[in-house]
Amino acid sequence: MRFRPKLLVASAIGGVGLIVLLFAIFGGGGIRSYLDDNFHRQSASGKSVVYTASAKPKAVYEQIRSARPPADTQYDPSGYFLRYSDDIVAITANGAGSRIYVDDERRGYSHWLLFVGGVWGTGGGSGDNFRGGGPGGGK
Amino acid sequence: MKRLAVALVLPLLLAAPGTAAADVIFDPADADDLAATLAEAYTDQGVCYGWHVTVDNVGSPQESVGSNFGAGKTVSSGSCAKKVEFTANITYTSESSESEDSASYDVSSTPAGVGRDDLDALDIDFDGLTGEDPDVAIGKAVTALPLLAADKGLAKALAASPDTASAPADAQLTDDPGSDWWRERGGMLLWGVGLMLAGGVFVWWVLRTNRPRRRPSHVQPVPDDLSSLEPLPYEPPAEPPVEQAEEPPAAPPVEPPAPPGPPIYAPPPPGPPAEETEPGPDAEPAPKTEAAAKPEAESASGSDAAPAPEPVETAAGESEQARPAPSDLKDKE
Numbered sequence: 001m002r003f004r005p006k007l008l009v010a011s012a013i014g015g016v017g018l019i020v021l022l023f024a025i026f027g028g029g030g031i032r033s034y035l036d037d038n039f040h041r042q043s044a045s046g047k048s049v050v051y052t053a054s055a056k057p058k059a060v061y062e063q064i065r066s067a068r069p070p071a072d073t074q075y076d077p078s079g080y081f082l083r084y085s086d087d088i089v090a091i092t093a094n095g096a097g098s099r100i101y102v103d104d105e106r107r108g109y110s111h112w113l114l115f116v117g118g119v120w121g122t123g124g125g126s127g128d129n130f131r132g133g134g135p136g137g138g139k
Numbered sequence: 140m141k142r143l144a145v146a147l148v149l150p151l152l153l154a155a156p157g158t159a160a161a162d163v164i165f166d167p168a169d170a171d172d173l174a175a176t177l178a179e180a181y182t183d184q185g186v187c188y189g190w191h192v193t194v195d196n197v198g199s200p201q202e203s204v205g206s207n208f209g210a211g212k213t214v215s216s217g218s219c220a221k222k223v224e225f226t227a228n229i230t231y232t233s234e235s236s237e238s239e240d241s242a243s244y245d246v247s248s249t250p251a252g253v254g255r256d257d258l259d260a261l262d263i264d265f266d267g268l269t270g271e272d273p274d275v276a277i278g279k280a281v282t283a284l285p286l287l288a289a290d291k292g293l294a295k296a297l298a299a300s301p302d303t304a305s306a307p308a309d310a311q312l313t314d315d316p317g318s319d320w321w322r323e324r325g326g327m328l329l330w331g332v333g334l335m336l337a338g339g340v341f342v343w344w345v346l347r348t349n350r351p352r353r354r355p356s357h358v359q360p361v362p363d364d365l366s367s368l369e370p371l372p373y374e375p376p377a378e379p380p381v382e383q384a385e386e387p388p389a390a391p392p393v394e395p396p397a398p399p400g401p402p403i404y405a406p407p408p409p410g411p412p413a414e415e416t417e418p419g420p421d422a423e424p425a426p427k428t429e430a431a432a433k434p435e436a437e438s439a440s441g442s443d444a445a446p447a448p449e450p451v452e453t454a455a456g457e458s459e460q461a462r463p464a465p466s467d468l469k470d471k472e
Contacts, residue, residue: 014338021331071316077285078299093296111301123310
């Protein structure tokens with residue numbers, strides 16, 4: 001390969017890296033902006049917002065999780081609960097579709113204490129916070 | 140009447156979770172809580188749920204079993220038209236063994252519908268099955284079974300609703316979820332920086348290994364009549380022209396013009412431009428006298444911009460011009 005094509009390839013690699021870097025810094029948004037952009041807002045009260053979706057809860061959960069990865073997820077027979085740095089998102093069934101709740105972390109923890117209490121904090125809950133143990137000895 | 144009472148009470152007794160037996164995966168309280176959660180789902184959905192985990196603990200077989208009928212009871216303890224069960228096999232090897240710990244898991248349902256792929260779509264960390272806390276992954280998987288059954292249409296979906304009552308005073312978040320920004324874009328950021336670094340290193344390498352080199356500007360003087368030239372041995376220049384140019388103009392080395400003789404070919408010096416090495420069109424064919432050559436040499440050596448023409452070259456050119464052609468000599472004879 002000659003001088004100029006090599007230089008062009010190197011510049012293209014660096015250019016792609018720059019585009020990816022700029023997109024990482026300035027592109028996208030938080031979980032709230034993603035929900036605003038992709039789901040129908042049903043109601044809002046302060047920082048608590050409720051959205052609706054026509055898809056089933058599992059499909060909505062997979063969509064949100066792949067777009068905005070949560071720090072942790074808890075499951076209950078009645079819904080999915082996603083933990084973000086400042087927010088808590090709950091996805092439940094709503095007829096044939098879904099209902100999506102987003103609250104700030106303090107209010108969300110209070111709302112969903114029955115399902116995530118004892119897992120993400122103190123204050124009881126249903127007791128799905130498995131304490132660990134078992135045979136152990138993994139290597 | 141008595142039969143009717145038994146028929147009504149028996150399913151409820153079967154559905155009620157029992158007390159936890161010794162469990163290799165869960166603490167007894169956790170196993171009871173998990174069985175209670177499945178019992179609630181069974182009541183609402185009419186589907187039996189359970190788990191069955193076998194553990195080979197360095198050759199010692201153990202198991203963890205539970206269902207909506209209770210911890211320690213399999214999902215087959217009752218008669219269920221629909222059932223979904225999580226199964227797993229975990230093998231722990233000894234510290235001295237070269238084999239690694241291993242685990243496998245699956246989901247079976249009757250009727251068919253819920254499978255392992257559905258569970259994998261939830262992105263539960265099943266690598267933890269061979270870790271220190273396998274109960275976390277198993278507990279999440281078992282709790283999610285009613286969600287999967289509802290998604291596949293085996294049962295109706297259950298809907299949680301937020302608790303609007305004020306939380307107890309001791310309800311405080313204590314976990315550390317980390318940064319959403321870094322979790323979401325950290326990988327992309329690292330890729331961008333890596334690609335930019337790779338491109339920069341590539342550019343540096345290309346410039347280092349493919350730097351264009353200056354070609355030497357050797358331009359041979361082209362005589363007018365090529366047929367008159369004969370191949371001559373190479374004769375290096377008498378003195379480098381650069382040294383001649385640096386000498387003071389008062390004492391330039393001037394050589395007398397070469398007497399007429401065979402043409403002498405000498406390559407031009409590498410420095411001076413091609414025009415200066417070629418004999419000019421106004422060159423006198425006759426040999427110059429010393430008086431005539433001196434001012435010319437002085438003016439040439441006194442110029443700073445262009446080095447003086449090589450004396451040998453000049454002499455050769457002049458001698459070539461002054462020398463009569465062989466045909467002329469023949470005519471004279």
